[in-house]
Amino acid sequence: MSRPGACRLFLSATFGIPSGTELTRQLSELATPVTVMRGETVETDPTAASLAFLTGGATKLSALAARGRHQIVAFHFGGDIFSIPAEGLHRHVITGLRDSALFLFPARAFYDRAAASPRIMRTLLERSQTALFRCRDKAVNLGRKTARERVAGFLLGMAERLDCPDDEPGCIKLPMSRRDVGESLGLTIETVSRQITELKEAGIIDTRGRSCIVLHDLDQLAAQAGNVEPRDAMSGLAPAAQRVVMVQ
Amino acid sequence: MSRPGACRLFLSATFGIPSGTELTRQLSELATPVTVMRGETVETDPTAASLAFLTGGATKLSALAARGRHQIVAFHFGGDIFSIPAEGLHRHVITGLRDSALFLFPARAFYDRAAASPRIMRTLLERSQTALFRCRDKAVNLGRKTARERVAGFLLGMAERLDCPDDEPGCIKLPMSRRDVGESLGLTIETVSRQITELKEAGIIDTRGRSCIVLHDLDQLAAQAGNVEPRDAMSGLAPAAQRVVMVQ
DNA sequence: CGGTTACATTGATCTTTATCAAGGCAGGCC
DNA sequence: GGCCTGCCTTGATAAAGATCAATGTAACCG
Known part of the structure; x- marks a missing residue:
């Protein structure tokens, strides 16, 4: 996937622009093709933000805190675009969950050149917003x-992003270990395991081997996930709070 | 701040473009001016993402989970641009910390029109990335x-975003209550209070009344915040993990 | 196909933070 | 300026999840 021209094809497919243009040539000049095998990690430029285009495979992006603690900040699958910050409060590293291929760009230079194409900027902006909204939901999960x-919420989210393989309906094949699940959810591996066992005992899910999980009852799983209830979540606000409901 | 023309001026100042153009006119047509008094909340269109431009004041953006739980997802101050998702897993509401004024836009329509200006798109993209990076750091804090x-990390972050008032150096005046701090950090009000007391007893900070905090020793506060240590945080990775260090 | 190894599960105990319950104090208002 | 209200602090107890430790098992490999 790192032969010359592959990057231009990928850019073209991702943004819906012709691959033969001067712009795709200029952009692909900035690319560093990288392959990451399962378990390998990639560190990006610590002095500036990078942009990653994952052409195939699956990766995790984790942040490192003091005392060797890891927090997985996002999982990415083939076709995803994501950004990696310069080293600030936490260092970020990309790790392969399976053998993966990606292109790395210096974010600033990429934006400088991409500014010429409203279509590219629009796509980048929308993907960035999606990542932000996902990250906020993660913050709610971790905090509350x-x-x-x-x-339960993790399984539902993965069911949406992973396509159910082969025959078995409602079955997902998790590409990550229990440790990864724990590091994504802010839990220990043991707690994750116990929760999966309990969901299994409740008949809501089932496991097939180590990495396959069958979701028997999506509704019940959603009920377990503790997301906002349809309409009445405003209770709990300060009683004096007024509400100005905007509908645009 | 909601007199006609105010929005165009704000757009012009924010994006560094002339205010008399057709584009600023078209964009300002989409604006809904809103004032939020201290403690009041605003809900945006649940069916589509919104874009908010905070012209003055301070607000919190919180997500609502089941059982009346609130997680503050971000604080915003005058000049900030931020987006509010359509109702997904969690509902989001804006609440005033002080009396505030903002313009609300339907995100999709705003992007459609702003696409004509690379400068606007670039600014929106960079602000979105900053918000994402902040949110990831928050996820690390909440999870690990x-x-x-x-x-400690919260106080440091606020010291960066709030400007130290008047005379007292290293003093910040928090615009939010202990409850808000707790809802931002995934802690109870009591735990926040106890931690502040302990930091005070350690001589690292001091309090002046209810909302002022004097940061005596930023280095020691940073040490308490448990962010990544300069260079050796890779220990703790699987031993077989290889590293491919990219420097661009 | 059986041995090996890393990963996952299960169990017992401990720690951190939530919860429950009083006080204390700051800041607003007459 | 003193009262009053709401916010904050402090203390005692409980619960959720972490940690420590051992066992089980899937998947890989010869």
Whole structure:
């Protein structure tokens, strides 16, 4: 996937622009093709933000805190675009969950050149917003949810992003280990395991081997996830709070 | 701040473009001016993402989970641009910390029109990335940090964003209550209070009344925040992990 | 196909933070 | 300026999840 021209094809497919243009040539000049095998990690430029285009495979992006603690900040799958910050409060590293291929760009230079194409800027902006909204939901999970809710929500989220393989309906094949799930949910591996066992005992899910999980009852799983209830979540606000409801 | 023309001036100042253009006119047509008094909340269109331009004041953006739980996802101050998602897993509401004024836009329509200006798109993209990076750091704090670390990190972050008032150096006047701090850090009000007391007893900070905090020793506060240590945080990775260090 | 190894599960105990319950104090208002 | 209200602090107890430790098992490999 790192032969010359591959990057231009990928840019073209991602943004819906012709691949033969001067712009795609200029952009692909900035690319560093990287392959990451399962378990390998990639560190990007610590002095500036990078942009990653994952052409195939699956990766995790984790942040490192003091005392060797890791927090997985996002999982990415083939076709995803994501950004890696310069080293600030936490260092970020990309790790392969399976063998993966990606292109790395210096973010600033990429934006400088891409500014010429409204279509590219629009796509980048929308993907960035999606990442932000996902990250906010993660913050809610980490800050306010029980272990049960986090695990149930995680399974639902993965069911949306991973396509159910082969025959078995409602079955997802998790590409990450229990440790990864824990590091994503702010839980220990043991707690994740216990929660999965309990969901299994409740008949809501089932496991097939180590990495396959069958979701029997999506509704019940959603109920376990503790997300906002349809309409009445405003209770709990300060009583004096007024509400100005905007509908645009 | 909601007289006609105010929006165009704000757009012009924010993006560094002339205010008399057709584009600023078209964009300002989409604006809904809103004032939020202290403690009041604003809900945006639940069916589509909104874009908010905070012209003055200070607000919090919180997400609502089941059982009346609130997680503050971000604080915003005058000049900030931020986006509010359509109602997904969690509902989001804006609440005034002080009396505030903002313009609300339907995000999609705003992007459609702003696409004509690379400068606007670039600014929106960079602000979105900053918000994402902040949110990721928050996720690390919520998922992997102790109460002490979260409170120390919070004070440091606020010291950067709030400008130290009047005379007292290293003094910040928090515009939010202890409850808000707790809802931002995934802690109870009591735990926040205890941590502040302990930091005070350690001589690292001091309090002046209810909302002023004097930061005596930024270095020691940073040490308490448990962010990544300069160079050796890779220990703790799987031993087989290889590293491909990219420097661009 | 059986042995090996890393990953996952299960169990017992401990720690951190939430929860419950009083006080204390700051700041607003007459 | 003193009262009053709401916010903050402090203390005692409980619960959720972490940690420590051992066992089980899937998947890889010869």
